[in-house]
Structures are given as structure tokens and as C-alpha cells.
Amino acid sequence: MRFDLHCHTKEGSFDSKIPITEYATKYMMLGYDGFMITDHNSYKGCKAWDEISNRPEYNNITVLKGIEYDTKDAGHVLVILPDGMYPSLLQIRGMRCKKLAHLVHFFGGILGPAHPFGIPSSSTMGFKLMSEKLLSYMDFVEVFNTCEKPLSNELAMELADKYNLPGFAGTDAHDSQYIGMAYTDIAADIHCNNDLIAAIHNEVTITAGGVEREETLKGKAKDHWISQIGYTIYNRGIAKLSMPARKLAHKNLFKEYNLDSDYLDKY
Numbered sequence: 112m113r114f115d116l117h118c119h120t121k122e123g124s125f126d127s128k129i130p131i132t133e134y135a136t137k138y139m140m141l142g143y144d145g146f147m148i149t150d151h152n153s154y155k156g157c158k159a160w161d162e163i164s165n166r167p168e169y170n171n172i173t174v175l176k177g178i179e180y181d182t183k184d185a186g187h188v189l190v191i192l193p194d195g196m197y198p199s200l201l202q203i204r205g206m207r208c209k210k211l212a213h214l215v216h217f218f219g220g221i222l223g224p225a226h227p228f229g230i231p232s233s234s235t236m237g238f239k240l241m242s243e244k245l246l247s248y249m250d251f252v253e254v255f256n257t258c259e260k261p262l263s264n265e266l267a268m269e270l271a272d273k274y275n276l277p278g279f280a281g282t283d284a285h286d287s288q289y290i291g292m293a294y295t296d297i298a299a300d301i302h303c304n305n306d307l308i309a310a311i312h313n314e315v316t317i318t319a320g321g322v323e324r325e326e327t328l329k330g331k332a333k334d335h336w337i338s339q340i341g342y343t344i345y346n347r348g349i350a351k352l353s354m355p356a357r358k359l360a361h362k363n364l365f366k367e368y369n370l371d372s373d374y375l376d377k378y
Contacts, residue, residue: 112144114175114295117189117225117253117281120148123156127285131160134290135172141291145173145301149189149225149281152181152204154197173302179225182208183350185245186227186234189253189279192220194304198367200360205350208235212248218368221311223251223279226259228266233346236270246274250311254278255319257292264323277311280319293321 119127148156157176177191185208224235231237252271280293298316
């Protein structure tokens with residue numbers, strides 16, 4: 112089955128121009144079996160799809176529901192939790208990567224670095240503290256991202272091979288013209304998040320690839336060192352300001368998912 116495993120929706124990402132319905136319609140026309148919503152620290156796109164998923168015109172498309180989480184110390188990480196889980200804690204940026212990994216695995220989910228060799232300010236391998244040691248907590252690597260340069264994708268593929276991790280591919284689309292420029296072929300029947308998680312645990316064959324987009328002025332601006340410093344200050348500043356909200360959301364996981372009383376002692 113063929114998927115795009117990195118998509119930003121207008122409903123869930125402030126910088127995306129693509130409505131969820133456009134993704135569904137275009138990917139059915141292109142012969143894809145589905146795509147995955149990965150909005151920035153938000154499940155709004157996932158919830159928007161939940162409201163319309165039963166319409167007959169969408170019977171032939173599978174929409175997986177993930178999130179692209181902004182960690183404090185390891186850039187952007189793609190997270191896929193079991194079906195129906197939208198924890199409020201993952202909608203508040205700034206958690207450390209190791210803690211995020213423990214939480215995701217506690218819930219039975221999987222995670223992996225997005226564009227690991229992309230812009231250092233938002234990509235895993237750009238963080239000195241991250242290095243490669245935390246890759247032991249990862250379940251996959253995004254080895255192809257349409258928005259990245261060929262060298263970035265080549266290095267990501269080498270990283271996945273080195274640690275024997277499956278590779279995902281996604282367009283990271285925010286604009287319609289990039290829809291269909293990446294693919295992840297999975298040798299299993301995938302109709303929900305639980306199916307994808309099981310496929311990763313069962314080590315099914317996965318093939319990832321696509322075509323990198325042409326360089327744009329917007330892309331060049333993001334690569335500039337001034338933009339990178341600005342984003343780093345912004346991300347760490349928001350993470351620090353959000354700490355009280357994260358602590359409260361962490362505590363509320365007890366009520367949200369009926370966790371055991373020793374949960375907070377573990378994490």
C-alpha cells in the first residue's frame with residue numbers, strides 16, 4: 112500500500128494552505144492508498160478528518176493520524192499513537208526527546224525523527240546533545256522528505272541503514288503543488304494507526320522515495336543562519352514559557368487515559 116507519511120493540513124498547521132479534503136481527493140486520483148496527517152503540535156487536522164471520514168466519497172482512502180512534535184533538544188519528531196489517542200500533552204511543544212520517547216512507547220505508539228539532516232535548528236542531527244545516541248529510542252527514520260536537499264535525504268537513508276531502522280517518506284507538503292512527490296510503500300494492509308504500528312513491530316518491507324522539489328526563495332530564507340538563530344530562540348522561548356502548561360497536561364494524563372497511580376514516578 113502506498114502512502115505519503117508527512118502532510119500538513121490547513122485545519123491543523125497555521126502555515127499550510129491545503130485542506131484535508133484536497134489531500135484525500137488528490138491522493139485517490141493519484142492512486143495512493145492513503146496519507147498521514149502530521150500537523151505541528153496539533154491534532155486539529157486529525158479531528159477535522161474524524162468529522163467527515165464516514166462520507167461515501169472517502170471510502171477508498173485511509174487517513175493515518177500523527178503529529179510533528181517540536182522537542183526541546185532534538186528538533187522535529189513524527190509521532191504515531193494508537194487509534195483515537197489525541198493527548199493534550201503532545202499539543203504543547205518543548206518536551207525533551209527522551210521523555211517524549213518514553214511516553215509514546217508507554218502508550219504503545221512509535222516515533223522517528225523528521226528530516227534528520229535538514230535545517231539544524233529543527234532537525235535531529237543538528238543538535239549536539241542529541242547526537243546519535245537517542246536513536247536507540249526511535250522506531251523509524253524519515254529517509255526522504257520532498258522539501259529537503261538530495262544530500263540531506265541521502266544522509267538520512269544512511270542513518271536508517273546504520274541503525275537498521277525502517278524508512279518513511281513524506282512530502283512535508285504545505286502547498287498543493289507538492290502533493291504526490293513522495294511515497295512510502297508498505298507490504299501490509301494498512302487501514303489505521305494500529306495497522307501501521309503493527310507493521311513496524313513486525314518488520315514488514317517498506318520502500319520510501321520520491322522527488323525533491325526545486326529550491327525556492329522561501330527555502331533559501333529558512334536555510335539562512337539568521338533564520339535558524341531566530342527559530343532556535345523562538346522554539347526554546349516558547350518551550351520555556353509552556354513549561355507550566357506541559358506540567359499540568361502531564362498530570363492530567365491520569366484523568367485523560369486512566370493511568371496507573373505510579374505513572375508519574377516512571378516519567
